Amino acid sequence: GENVEQHPSTLSVQEGDSAVIKCTYSDSASNYFPWYKQELGKRPQLIIDIRSNVGEKKDQRIAVTLNKTAKHFSLHITETQPEDSAVYFCAARGNAGNMLTFGGGTRLMVKP
Amino acid sequence: GAVVSQHPSRVICKSGTSVKIECRSLDFQATTMFWYRQFPKKSLMLMATSNEGSKATYEQGVEKDKFLINHASLTLSTLTVTSAHPEDSSFYICSAPDPTSGNTIYFGEGSWLTVV
Numbered sequence: 746g747e748n749v750e751q752h753p754s755t756l757s758v759q760e761g762d763s764a765v766i767k768c769t770y771s772d773s774a775s776n777y778f779p780w781y782k783q784e785l786g787k788r789p790q791l792i793i794d795i796r797s798n799v800g801e802k803k804d805q806r807i808a809v810t811l812n813k814t815a816k817h818f819s820l821h822i823t824e825t826q827p828e829d830s831a832v833y834f835c836a837a838r839g840n841a842g843n844m845l846t847f848g849g850g851t852r853l854m855v856k857p
Numbered sequence: 858g859a860v861v862s863q864h865p866s867r868v869i870c871k872s873g874t875s876v877k878i879e880c881r882s883l884d885f886q887a888t889t890m891f892w893y894r895q896f897p898k899k900s901l902m903l904m905a906t907s908n909e910g911s912k913a914t915y916e917q918g919v920e921k922d923k924f925l926i927n928h929a930s931l932t933l934s935t936l937t938v939t940s941a942h943p944e945d946s947s948f949y950i951c952s953a954p955d956p957t958s959g960n961t962i963y964f965g966e967g968s969w970l971t972v973v
Contacts, residue, residue: 779962788863788950788964789901796959834900838962842906843889843954845962850900 747772749837751848759856764825766851768835769817777838778811778818779845782831789834793820825855860884861953863965870941870972878936878968880907880951886931887953892924895948895967907934907951941972 748771758764770778776797781789795802795809795818802809806825811818822829832852836845860883870876880890888909893901905926906914913926923945925937934953938945950967954960 777960781964786948786967786969788966791961791963794961836962843960843962844891844903844906845952846903847901852898 747775747837747839747846749835749846749848751835751851753851754849755852755854757854757856758825760825760827762825764820764822764829764853764855766820766833766835766853767817768819768837768848769815770837770846771816772837772839773813773816775837775839778809779836779838780807780809780820781834781836783834783850784831792833822853825853827855827857829853830855861951861963861965863951863968865968866966867969868971870970872942872972873940875937875939876941876970878938878949878951878970880934880936880953880965882932882953882955885953885955885957887934887955888931890928890934890951890953891962892926892934892936893950893952895950897948901950904936909934938970941970943972946970946972 751768779794782792783789806823808821832850834850835848862881864879890907892904904919907926907928909928915921928934951965952962
């Protein structure tokens with residue numbers, strides 16, 4: 746089955762700096778890669794996603810890049826703010842069904 | 858985005874009793890829903906895939922007789938934790954793909970279960 750690895754597990758940045766979180770996946774058939782932000786005790790919220798037919802997608806301060814050949818994708822957050830502090834999860838989904846396989850999560854801390 | 862609602866948000870039960878958690882898709886039909894368990898500071902662990910009108914598919918290591926899943930309609934799946942033990946205490950969360958938005962996955966609010 747699919748295996749998703751996520752790095753780093755924790756990331757501390759200064760407010761205004763950029764943050765980058767990287768994920769790799771094992772199943773070359775995976776074609777959908779969402780990113781979720783989860784605050785303590787709350788549901789994961791979809792913040793951006795990318796499908797395998799594009800290499801990059803941007804939404805304001807958030808961008809995601811996908812390298813299908815290398816089987817890795819990354820989340821980029823620019824001009825970080827304290828409210829960006831949360832746990833971020835990457836995920837991958839293959840062709841069979843709609844099941845997501847999640848990475849281990851990254852705890853992002855943005856220091857004011 | 859689409860809305861998935863989960864209830865209850867918090868529940869405390871005694872050891873040996875059963876607890877039912879509901880997951881509803883409010884503005885779309887979900888033939889499939891997913892149930893996850895999340896331990897503190899850990900990732901989401903898939904427990905089972907709930908299939909409308911048929912048996913759930915359980916992940917390896919998840920006891921199907923302990924975690925009963927029923928998906929009786931296109932908008933409702935339930936997870937019943939039977940004969941609960943303190944080690945079952947956890948955050949349980951469901952999700953569903955919205956077919957009207959390319960099967961984007963949306964999550965319920967989650968349910969904190971504490972077994973005393």
